[in-house]
Amino acid sequence: MSLISRLKTYAAAIGLDALAVTSAAPFAAEAAILRERSAADLYPAFITRNLAQRCDPTVVLPGCRSVIVAALSYHSREEPSEPSRRSGYVARYAQCDDYHQVLYAKLQLLAEFLTPHAPDSHRYKIQVDNGPCLERAAALRAGLGWQGKNNLLYVPGLGSWVVLGILLTNITLPHQVLSPQSRCGSCERCLKSCPTDALVGPYTIDPQRCLAYITQMPGLIPHTYRKLMGARLWGCDTCQLVCPHNAKLPVRRHAEWGEPLKTPDLIALLQMSPAEFTAQFGRTALHWRGVKTLRRNAAIVLGNLGDREAVGALAAQVRHHPSPIQRAVCAWALGEIGGESARSSLSQALQHEREPQVRAEIQTALAAIGG
Numbered sequence: 267m268s269l270i271s272r273l274k275t276y277a278a279a280i281g282l283d284a285l286a287v288t289s290a291a292p293f294a295a296e297a298a299i300l301r302e303r304s305a306a307d308l309y310p311a312f313i314t315r316n317l318a319q320r321c322d323p324t325v326v327l328p329g330c331r332s333v334i335v336a337a338l339s340y341h342s343r344e345e346p347s348e349p350s351r352r353s354g355y356v357a358r359y360a361q362c363d364d365y366h367q368v369l370y371a372k373l374q375l376l377a378e379f380l381t382p383h384a385p386d387s388h389r390y391k392i393q394v395d396n397g398p399c400l401e402r403a404a405a406l407r408a409g410l411g412w413q414g415k416n417n418l419l420y421v422p423g424l425g426s427w428v429v430l431g432i433l434l435t436n437i438t439l440p441h442q443v444l445s446p447q448s449r450c451g452s453c454e455r456c457l458k459s460c461p462t463d464a465l466v467g468p469y470t471i472d473p474q475r476c477l478a479y480i481t482q483m484p485g486l487i488p489h490t491y492r493k494l495m496g497a498r499l500w501g502c503d504t505c506q507l508v509c510p511h512n513a514k515l516p517v518r519r520h521a522e523w524g525e526p527l528k529t530p531d532l533i534a535l536l537q538m539s540p541a542e543f544t545a546q547f548g549r550t551a552l553h554w555r556g557v558k559t560l561r562r563n564a565a566i567v568l569g570n571l572g573d574r575e576a577v578g579a580l581a582a583q584v585r586h587h588p589s590p591i592q593r594a595v596c597a598w599a600l601g602e603i604g605g606e607s608a609r610s611s612l613s614q615a616l617q618h619e620r621e622p623q624v625r626a627e628i629q630t631a632l633a634a635i636g637g
């Protein structure tokens with residue numbers, strides 16, 4: 267059996283759902299796309315602008331000969347938890363154990379499997395959404411799947427509910443250049459359903475408008491996006507949920523994903539200490555931004571759900587929370603919920619607030635209620 271066939275058999279045995287190989291040649295077309303996006307202000311603010319690193323695997327791993335791309339499905343339950351009253355929506359990839367670690371461990375096993383086949387010493391680098399290389403471009407060129415107009419990579423039989431990881435290696439493996447054609451046809455459902463119009467065209471996203479970014483961004487979420495977040499506490503799956511190619515997919519059970527996340531009551535989340543947060547969310551991919559970000563988002567979602575039972579907890583934070591950002595979003599949420607109790611809490615808070623930005627938020631919230 268050839269090395270590539272044995273590698274694929276081993277990959278399946280350690281629970282990887284799909285694997286393909288591409289060369290270490292630079293991604294020239296993608297470099298051009300990234301330059302265009304940079305000029306059009308469509309480049310993610312938080313990603314390196316070093317295009318040599320992003321588009322040339324040999325810059326990241328000198329002597330790189332092959333890029334192995336692996337996909338792991340997280341469609342591992344019939345009914346991932348959808349938003350319920352006061353619990354908010356967590357994107358499916360974050361409802362399980364952190365994919366960075368789960369997939370990294372499997373790619374590490376692949377690297378060890380390949381080591382005896384290295385020319386002299388095995389030099390390799392693993393990346394799971396934590397480095398500069400373009401994982402989806404590598405997956406496409408390796409023929410692992412096709413790309414939808416929502417940007418997501420679709421693996422036949424698994425849909426888009428996959429996370430990707432790459433293993434750069436100095437071992438030469440056979441590969442073909444495939445880049446399968448998109449199967450979207452004339453469909454545009456994802457473009458039409460994006461709440462923030464972040465899909466500015468087929469295969470083109472404005473990263474700064476995508477709720478996956480907005481729910482992770484530091485600081486104060488701009489007013490324009492707060493209502494559009496709806497019940498989204500972390501991430502967004504809308505452009506995948508509406509896609510016909512994601513309907514009726516068989517479930518892939520992976521014990522490694524652990525117990526499905528139980529999203530806590532948003533009011534409990536609002537009041538959660540960092541230690542409690544780590545105990546509940548430490549194993550998931552939403553942990554890295556810390557309790558501050560989730561607490562801020564919880565206030566916004568409570569405002570969007572309009573639940574009057576949340577007024578007491580929000581009012582307490584508008585008055586006493588040490589973070590001006592938290593006071594500001596709680597004020598906004600009270601303005602959205604409305605009612606006499608919200609109005610009087612805001613008026614009282616205004617008497618004590620010294621921070622100009624928070625005062626402005628309180629005044630806007632009072633105006634929204636008509637107080």
Ligand code: B12
Nearest residue numbers: 357395401402417418419429430469473476478479501502
């Ligand atoms: C930056 C980033 C983001 C940013 C910006 C996304 C973007 N598309 O630029 C934000 C924060 C918004 C984001 C959001 C999400 N992300 Co993200 N993200 C990344 C990251 C780190 C880099 C992506 C990037 O910059 N690509 C560069 C551009 C050039 O590549 P591209 O977007 O694939 O663009 C292609 C198209 O433009 C296409 N193209 C252009 N013109 C045309 C024309 C035609 C006809 C065709 C066919 C194609 C085509 O060619 C380009 C090259 O392939 C990758 C991990 C990595 N290191 O690669 C994860 C990654 C892409 N994200 C991932 C995920 C899961 C998400 C979310 C679903 C998370 C969520 N549920 O909240 C959302 C989905 C949003 C969406 N609709 O894209 C997964 C995607 C898995 C998959 N099945 O595709 C990745 C691979 C992480 C991982 N390791 O699994 N993400």
Ligand code: SF4
Nearest residue numbers: 460476477502504505
């Ligand atoms: S993840 Fe949500 S906000 Fe981002 S492009 Fe898809 S539908 Fe739009």
Ligand code: SF4
Nearest residue numbers: 414415450453456509
């Ligand atoms: S919703 Fe339609 S256009 Fe969007 S990715 Fe799916 S098939 Fe393609």
